[in-house]
Amino acid sequence: MRILHTADWHLGRIFYNVHLTEDQAHVLDQFVTLAREERAELIIIAGDVFDRAVPPPEAVALWDETVTRLVQETKAHIVVIAGNHDSAERLGLNARLLAASRVHLHTKISQTPLITLEDAHGPVHVHPLPYAEPVLARDRLDKEGASLIRTHEDVLRQQMARALKASAGAQARHVAVAHATVLGAEKSDTERPLAIGGAEAVSADVFTGCHYVALGHLHRPQAAGADHVRYAGSLLKYSFAETDHHKSVTLVDMDAKGACHIEAISLTPRHDVRCVSGSFEELLARGEADPAREDYILAEITDTAPVYNAMERLRRVWPNLMHVDRKWLTEATHASNRFDSDAVKRLSPLELFAGFYEDMTGKTLAEADRALLASLLAEIERQRREA
Numbered sequence: 023m024r025i026l027h028t029a030d031w032h033l034g035r036i037f038y039n040v041h042l043t044e045d046q047a048h049v050l051d052q053f054v055t056l057a058r059e060e061r062a063e064l065i066i067i068a069g070d071v072f073d074r075a076v077p078p079p080e081a082v083a084l085w086d087e088t089v090t091r092l093v094q095e096t097k098a099h100i101v102v103i104a105g106n107h108d109s110a111e112r113l114g115l116n117a118r119l120l121a122a123s124r125v126h127l128h129t130k131i132s133q134t135p136l137i138t139l140e141d142a143h144g145p146v147h148v149h150p151l152p153y154a155e156p157v158l159a160r161d162r163l164d165k166e167g168a169s170l171i172r173t174h175e176d177v178l179r180q181q182m183a184r185a186l187k188a189s190a191g192a193q194a195r196h197v198a199v200a201h202a203t204v205l206g207a208e209k210s211d212t213e214r215p216l217a218i219g220g221a222e223a224v225s226a227d228v229f230t231g232c233h234y235v236a237l238g239h240l241h242r243p244q245a246a247g248a249d250h251v252r253y254a255g256s257l258l259k260y261s262f263a264e265t266d267h268h269k270s271v272t273l274v275d276m277d278a279k280g281a282c283h284i285e286a287i288s289l290t291p292r293h294d295v296r297c298v299s300g301s302f303e304e305l306l307a308r309g310e311a312d313p314a315r316e317d318y319i320l321a322e323i324t325d326t327a328p329v330y331n332a333m334e335r336l337r338r339v340w341p342n343l344m345h346v347d348r349k350w351l352t353e354a355t356h357a358s359n360r361f362d363s364d365a366v367k368r369l370s371p372l373e374l375f376a377g378f379y380e381d382m383t384g385k386t387l388a389e390a391d392r393a394l395l396a397s398l399l400a401e402i403e404r405q406r407r408e409a
């Protein structure tokens with residue numbers, strides 16, 4: 023069976039005030055072409071289809087267009103699960119009707135986690151395991167409280183047990199689809215944490231008995247513990263923490279016994295996401311010579327002297343400059359944290375401001391400015407008392 027595995031589309035994502043819908047449409051067009059040309063039999067989207075529970079209309083339209091094209095232009099079954107960013111109810115709209123059109127939307131944990139497909143070698147059992155909070159899973163799967171579900175791993179163990187029970191006795195190949203943090207994989211700061219302090223991590227052995235595990239949630243394409251337990255990674259680079267990722271989708275050829283040949287295939291984004299660092303003058307020159315000036319750029323300026331209007335001036339060379347970091351300012355801010363909080367509380371607003379001014383400019387606040395500030399603070403205090 024030929025499987026095309028992707029995840030974390032985050033349709034409707036806004037990146038520094040830029041709606042990424044056109045960027046997403048650009049790679050999804052390539053994705054549909056790839057699915058058609060590679061003759062995928064099973065297309066898996068492993069959660070976080072949308073970036074938000076209530077996605078903007080243009081994101082919904084892009085989803086509608088892409089799913090319709092996948093159905094019309096391929097013969098594949100399309101299996102979709104909900105991730106932690108998706109609304110189970112909204113993503114699951116018309117799920118029972120769409121199943122007849124080869125679109126299998128598994129967004130609710132109460133759905134039976136089994137779709138049985140056939141290829142030339144026999145059946146393949148696909149187990150979609152949508153994301154659910156432990157407290158919700160306990161309510162839906164464990165009403166009598168017979169087995170306590172406390173962690174994300176407990177949820178997935180319970181989901182896998184139901185999946186294997188539903189396909190009991192079948193000597194078949196199994197594919198699981200899940201949205202989770204599986205041990206042995208590397209996070210990238212962009213994924214919204216599922217729980218505090220590592221409690222979200224799931225051992226890969228919950229998927230024992232599966233021949234391929236199609237994962238979503240972590241944005242870097244990678245294997246988790248074993249080659250056949252794999253994150254496809256996100257559709258695009260969704261933060262400046264992901265600049266070194268090689269985004270791809272995963273093409274899997276599963277043989278008669280369930281052994282998988284795995285290949286990562288890159289799609290070409292409309293804009294790359296990059297960081298550049300140097301003095302303001304260096305960056306201006308580098309931008310002039312940049313063959314990819316339309317990319318999404320974060321610029322770190324190393325100058326210590328103030329640079330007037332850096333953002334606007336750098337945008338003349340990089341029109342999609344998203345943010346300017348001033349290295350010295352960031353470091354100065356860290357240095358100013360040397361005040362412990364008790365000491366800060368004992369300082370008057372005037373002393374606090376004078377300290378801040380000195381940290382930022384390297385100069386002491388002039389006596390005239392100090393007097394002006396004192397009178398302003400007194401006026402604010404007087405108005406506050408009268409209010």
Ligand SMILES: [Mn+2]
Nearest residue numbers: 070105106239
């Ligand atoms: Mn996620």
